[in-house]
Amino acid sequence: MTSPISSVLRMVLIVLILVSVFLSYDVYRHAIHKRDPTTNSSNPASRGVIVSLIRSTNRSISLTINMVNSVIYFFPNNDSFPYPFLIFHDENLTPVMRQQILSCILQTKKPIEISFVLADFQTTVKPNQKSRSDKSIGYRLMCRFWTYDVFYHPAIIQGKYDYLMRMDDDSYFSDTIKKDPFLYMYSRKLDYMYRSTYNEPIKEIEPILRRFLNTAILRRDCIYNNFFVIRLKWFYESKPVQNFVRELMYDDLMLREYVGDGCAHSAMLQIDSQAKVEHVTNIPYGHNLHLMPSGQLHYQFHVVKGFNQELSKSCEQLTVIRGSRHELIRINLS
Numbered sequence: 001m002t003s004p005i006s007s008v009l010r011m012v013l014i015v016l017i018l019v020s021v022f023l024s025y026d027v028y029r030h031a032i033h034k035r036d037p038t039t040n041s042s043n044p045a046s047r048g049v050i051v052s053l054i055r056s057t058n059r060s061i062s063l064t065i066n067m068v069n070s071v072i073y074f075f076p077n078n079d080s081f082p083y084p085f086l087i088f089h090d091e092n093l094t095p096v097m098r099q100q101i102l103s104c105i106l107q108t109k110k111p112i113e114i115s116f117v118l119a120d121f122q123t124t125v126k127p128n129q130k131s132r133s134d135k136s137i138g139y140r141l142m143c144r145f146w147t148y149d150v151f152y153h154p155a156i157i158q159g160k161y162d163y164l165m166r167m168d169d170d171s172y173f174s175d176t177i178k179k180d181p182f183l184y185m186y187s188r189k190l191d192y193m194y195r196s197t198y199n200e201p202i203k204e205i206e207p208i209l210r211r212f213l214n215t216a217i218l219r220r221d222c223i224y225n226n227f228f229v230i231r232l233k234w235f236y237e238s239k240p241v242q243n244f245v246r247e248l249m250y251d252d253l254m255l256r257e258y259v260g261d262g263c264a265h266s267a268m269l270q271i272d273s274q275a276k277v278e279h280v281t282n283i284p285y286g287h288n289l290h291l292m293p294s295g296q297l298h299y300q301f302h303v304v305k306g307f308n309q310e311l312s313k314s315c316e317q318l319t320v321i322r323g324s325r326h327e328l329i330r331i332n333l334s
Contacts, residue, residue, distance in 0.1 A: 048182035056092035070172035104315035191234035
């Protein structure tokens with residue numbers, strides 16, 4: 001049984017994390033085209049947001065440009081693009097890098113809103129020496145970001161979004177998406193949607209999972225959550241999920257002991273048996289060389305010659321790997 005003192009300490013820690021996140025809040029918005037405020041205003045699914053976390057490197061800038069262009073180019077053909085992009089970054093992103101992203105985004109008559117949001121990745125926590133040495137503190141902070149921090153960041157809270165979709169800088173859609181993911185979530189009344197799974201050891205959270213699920217038999221696959229769509233109200237209001245996430249935050253467990261964010265997401269879906277979840281296959285998606293063409297259930301890793309070199313040209317062209325034949329596709333944007 002958890003003692004009252006332990007519970008108080010746990011809550012104090014959560015409050016401190018939230019205060020740290022709010023103090024780091026800084027946002028720079030740029031509307032490439034002004035958005036008509038009446039566009040889709042009657043549709044609850046219009047409150048979706050596309051979120052990315054990027055590095056302050058030239059490579060990441062090129063990847064981000066390619067990712068954003070792929071979303072705009074392959075999204076269902078509507079007259080407008082009603083979903084904003086939130087690009088989270090550290091303090092090293094320069095105005096020149098920011099302007100490079102904006103100037104290279106696909107020029108279109110569709111309204112586009114891009115916001116740059118500062119995220120705080122400073123910590124004094126030291127990883128346990130016996131935990132995964134190949135997972136740096138920076139990587140662990142990223143895992144915590146996609147498990148907890150992003151959902152409580154003021155840019156998300158104040159946006160009052162219904163749905164959040166993750167797209168990493170090195171992610172891309174590789175062909176036309178037939179159904180708007182946000183509208184699909186809304187029409188199917190889904191809480192969570194993902195594209196693929198992967199396997200990774202989960203020994204750090206096994207005791208917590210067994211306690212929550214009251215079973216020794218645990219699901220071993222993790223969500224390949226470099227792309228996912230989540231209904232935010234479900235995350236905030238699901239008591240099992242919130243209790244589980246607090247366990248991960250308590251005493252900086254996710255930083256001291258490595259817990260992958262994909263495994264954390266998989267655990268959330270196990271713990272809340274009422275969650276409405278769908279593993280979709282009709283979204284043609286790639287994450288660097290991990291390829292998921294439409295109709296394919298799981299990802300395949302395939303090295304495609306010249307892909308990385310072509311990505312350096314993202315200001316002039318959209319570069320993707322498409323289909324089961326892993327074709328390198330270049331789409332001229334000029």
